[in-house]
Amino acid sequence: MTLPAGPRTPRAVQAAYALTVPHRGMRKMRAKYGDAYTINVPIFGHALVISDPAEIRQLFLADSGAVDNLAANLGRVLGPGSLFALHGEAHHRQRKLLVPPFHGRRLAGYERIVEEETLREIASWPPGREFPTLPAMMRLTLTIILRAVFGAEGAEFDALRALLPRAITLGSRLAVVPVPQGWPPWGRFWAMRREYDAIVDRLIAKATPDGDDVLALMLQSRYDDGSPMSRDEIADQLLTLLSAGHETTATTLAWAVERLRRHPEVLRALVAEADAGGSELREATILEVQRTRPVIDLVGRQVKVDGFRLGRWTVPKGYTVLVSIDLVHDAESVFPNARAFDPYRFLDARPDRYQWIPFGGGTRRCLGAAFAHMEMNVILRTMLREVTLVPTTERDERWHSRGVANAPAKGGRAVIHGRANATDMEERCVDGSPAARP
Numbered sequence: 001m002t003l004p005a006g007p008r009t010p011r012a013v014q015a016a017y018a019l020t021v022p023h024r025g026m027r028k029m030r031a032k033y034g035d036a037y038t039i040n041v042p043i044f045g046h047a048l049v050i051s052d053p054a055e056i057r058q059l060f061l062a063d064s065g066a067v068d069n070l071a072a073n074l075g076r077v078l079g080p081g082s083l084f085a086l087h088g089e090a091h092h093r094q095r096k097l098l099v100p101p102f103h104g105r106r107l108a109g110y111e112r113i114v115e116e117e118t119l120r121e122i123a124s125w126p127p128g129r130e131f132p133t134l135p136a137m138m139r140l141t142l143t144i145i146l147r148a149v150f151g152a153e154g155a156e157f158d159a160l161r162a163l164l165p166r167a168i169t170l171g172s173r174l175a176v177v178p179v180p181q182g183w184p185p186w187g188r189f190w191a192m193r194r195e196y197d198a199i200v201d202r203l204i205a206k207a208t209p210d211g212d213d214v215l216a217l218m219l220q221s222r223y224d225d226g227s228p229m230s231r232d233e234i235a236d237q238l239l240t241l242l243s244a245g246h247e248t249t250a251t252t253l254a255w256a257v258e259r260l261r262r263h264p265e266v267l268r269a270l271v272a273e274a275d276a277g278g279s280e281l282r283e284a285t286i287l288e289v290q291r292t293r294p295v296i297d298l299v300g301r302q303v304k305v306d307g308f309r310l311g312r313w314t315v316p317k318g319y320t321v322l323v324s325i326d327l328v329h330d331a332e333s334v335f336p337n338a339r340a341f342d343p344y345r346f347l348d349a350r351p352d353r354y355q356w357i358p359f360g361g362g363t364r365r366c367l368g369a370a371f372a373h374m375e376m377n378v379i380l381r382t383m384l385r386e387v388t389l390v391p392t393t394e395r396d397e398r399w400h401s402r403g404v405a406n407a408p409a410k411g412g413r414a415v416i417h418g419r420a421n422a423t424d425m426e427e428r429c430v431d432g433s434p435a436a437r438p
Helices: 010-020 023-032 054-061 088-098 104-110 111-123 133-148 154-175 184-207 215-220 233-243 246-262 264-276 282-292 325-329 369-386 423-432
Strands: 036-041 045-050 297-305 309-310 313-315 320-324 387-389 400-402 404-408 416-418
Touching: 010 023, 010 036, 023 036, 023 184, 023 320, 023 325, 036 309, 036 369, 054 320, 104 111, 104 184, 104 369, 111 133, 111 233, 111 313, 111 369, 133 154, 133 246, 133 369, 154 184, 184 215, 184 233, 184 309, 184 404, 215 233, 215 423, 233 369, 246 282, 246 369, 246 404, 264 369, 282 369, 369 387, 369 404
Parallel strands: 045 320
Antiparallel strands: 036 045, 297 320, 309 313, 387 416, 400 404
């Protein structure tokens, strides 16, 4: 067995360190041990942390018989039919059914919903007064998913909009904190889950065969043997899609606001591009926000065989391998001047799939990655056209862990003005404010 060095303090001490030190202490441990090290923490147990792109590539391409999804993951709260809970062939069969709604023509068809809901949300923002954008983005992405994925409207829409934020917040914490399943927090969560299942039953009963939302497409889909998805599978997958694509997308958008307010030269160029109907810099900006402020900082796999060879290391059966998204995105050898916020680095080159990994990779790469990128692109485009985002010289917002996701500590605070009434203000704020250096 060949493994790199790492801290040898008790598991509880390592857990406390990860929870209290910025970036879960990953950068400090890289400085001490190098680009790979071992840890021992609750949930994951004994784990190898890697950040070398070649080793990441090897892990993501490894056969599922050698390494597979973690046993202790979001599947505990999303249900046994969730993609997070499935392994091997069962995972492959389920994923195959869920890919079509999130690509090509169907993906473009959701843009209208995204723009409609963005305009509705922006209309409620207070002009000239600072406010946190994270709650606004959470409302917005939840509404978009309820319409585009669940096909919800009326009473079911209202019920899900009230229920799901509470359920997801609690479930996110239960997924990363080792709370025994007999304890009260789990009881509260299962009560919410039963309420959710009842609403999904009503949505399935109302669904029409020719619907174009994801729920309707799930009901129409068939496995290779001709059988449909079960009601439990559909409920688990809908919850999975919402959990994976709601908070993460909203948090990335809040980080985008936080970054752009501190880089007015980029903001000015984005406004001009949006007005001219372009999108290249905006799409590059989304990539750079995800690189510099990854919402999810770890991707994990469980070793299923004895002596799994991974680059320089031989990993024993039962070990967890954790890919540190933050460390690879922050590596100077991968992204020169890595700490700088520079969207132009992605204008002429798409990121390598084993170096830029906010959506994970391999057969476990986020199913809704294309949907999330489209959603962020349309939301930012609409926002840039409709309001003036006022820059700031305040310090960067620090990172704050919300359980699974890492968010700006102050919620990505913004000051906006309606563009129709603020041409002079826009010129003064965007052109005249100094850029805050990273």
